[in-house]
Amino acid sequence: MTKIGLIGCGAIGTEIATQVSEGRVGGAQLVALFDMDAAVANTLAQQLGGSVPTFTDMDEFLSAPSLEMVVECASPSAVKAHAENVLAAGKDLLVISSGALTDTKLFQRLAALAEKRGLRFIIPTGALGGIDAIRATRGLLEEVLLTTTKPPRGLMGAPGFKQWETQDIQEAKVIFDGSALEAIKLFPANVNVGATLSLAGLGPDKTRVKVVADPDSPGNVHQIYARGSFGVMRFTLENRPHDRNPKTSYLAILSVLETLREACTSGPRIGT
Ligand SMILES: NC(=O)c1ccc[n+]([C@@H]2O[C@H](COP(=O)([O-])OP(=O)(O)OC[C@H]3O[C@@H](n4cnc5c(N)ncnc54)[C@H](O)[C@@H]3O)[C@@H](O)[C@H]2O)c1
Numbered sequence: 001m002t003k004i005g006l007i008g009c010g011a012i013g014t015e016i017a018t019q020v021s022e023g024r025v026g027g028a029q030l031v032a033l034f035d036m037d038a039a040v041a042n043t044l045a046q047q048l049g050g051s052v053p054t055f056t057d058m059d060e061f062l063s064a065p066s067l068e069m070v071v072e073c074a075s076p077s078a079v080k081a082h083a084e085n086v087l088a089a090g091k092d093l094l095v096i097s098s099g100a101l102t103d104t105k106l107f108q109r110l111a112a113l114a115e116k117r118g119l120r121f122i123i124p125t126g127a128l129g130g131i132d133a134i135r136a137t138r139g140l141l142e143e144v145l146l147t148t149t150k151p152p153r154g155l156m157g158a159p160g161f162k163q164w165e166t167q168d169i170q171e172a173k174v175i176f177d178g179s180a181l182e183a184i185k186l187f188p189a190n191v192n193v194g195a196t197l198s199l200a201g202l203g204p205d206k207t208r209v210k211v212v213a214d215p216d217s218p219g220n221v222h223q224i225y226a227r228g229s230f231g232v233m234r235f236t237l238e239n240r241p242h243d244r245n246p247k248t249s250y251l252a253i254l255s256v257l258e259t260l261r262e263a264c265t266s267g268p269r270i271g272t
Pocket of ligand 1: 011076077
């Protein structure tokens with residue numbers, strides 16, 4: 001069994017904790033929960049039957065008996081605050097708030113620390129697809145564009161959407177068009193996918209991201225266009241928003257669960 005602890009007990013954390021506790025994630029076993037909101041962590045622990053300890057102090061969390069892998073599903077600020085401590089404590093690290101990693105210095109420090117300590121540092125595909133193909137063609141890519149379209153309610157609260165929040169958006173509007181690096185600053189909870197895509201391909205400066213608000217959008221829609229000497233790739237995902245947090249797509253949760261299954265179980269591995 002791989003003993004895992006979660007940072008963040010919100011929409012994603014709750015689903016992961018539930019499925020791991022029900023034994024549906026291969027060899028993963030939940031041993032610790034951390035959230036800056038103690039009540040949220042305690043509520044989740046109670047839902048799970050009360051046997052998983054909760055923490056609001058990172059040193060105590062990292063000292064939880066037999067903890068081996070930390071799964072971050074909280075926020076980019078949680079990655080900035082805790083990721084280095086996790087690896088320094090000798091724990092494997094899985095990061096879903098990949099927007100934090102567009103800080104290339106932080107990304108390189110974490111990658112170097114993981115390599116030095118022989119630890120796994122995993123960034124799941126998240127609410128996206130096609131990352132295997134982007135990675136495989138990395139050296140040949142000339143252009144990568146991500147267009148993310150969400151209903152306006154899925155963009156509420158983002159700094160880049162502030163001026164639009166009071167407007168009655170009746171048709172699709174391009175809210176942002178720029179680099180993945182800028183996109184993640186303005187839409188920190190919306191375009192982690194752009195960050196992951198950029199880390200796999202051309203990098204945060206050279207990956208272009210468009211954010212569109214569309215009241216008729218069928219969900220959180222991500223379209224990838226990538227071009228290079230290998231040819232052209234187009235991927236479209238129409239994701240169902242999570243009931244508890246409409247900014248988050250249900251696919252993001254499924255992606256973390258599948259990544260965990262792969263990391264915590266032996267057996268054949270399909271795909272890049
Ligand atoms: N990579 C992807 O494709 C992808 C897709 C969806 C969501 N995400 C990201 O995953 C993260 C979690 O999403 P969610 O829908 O579960 O969010 P959520 O808001 O439902 O839950 C986040 C939880 O983390 C806690 N938290 C936030 N910052 C913290 C910190 N610094 N220290 C400790 N606890 C902290 C909050 O109290 C909350 O309980 C977000 O950063 C989101 O942007 C990534």
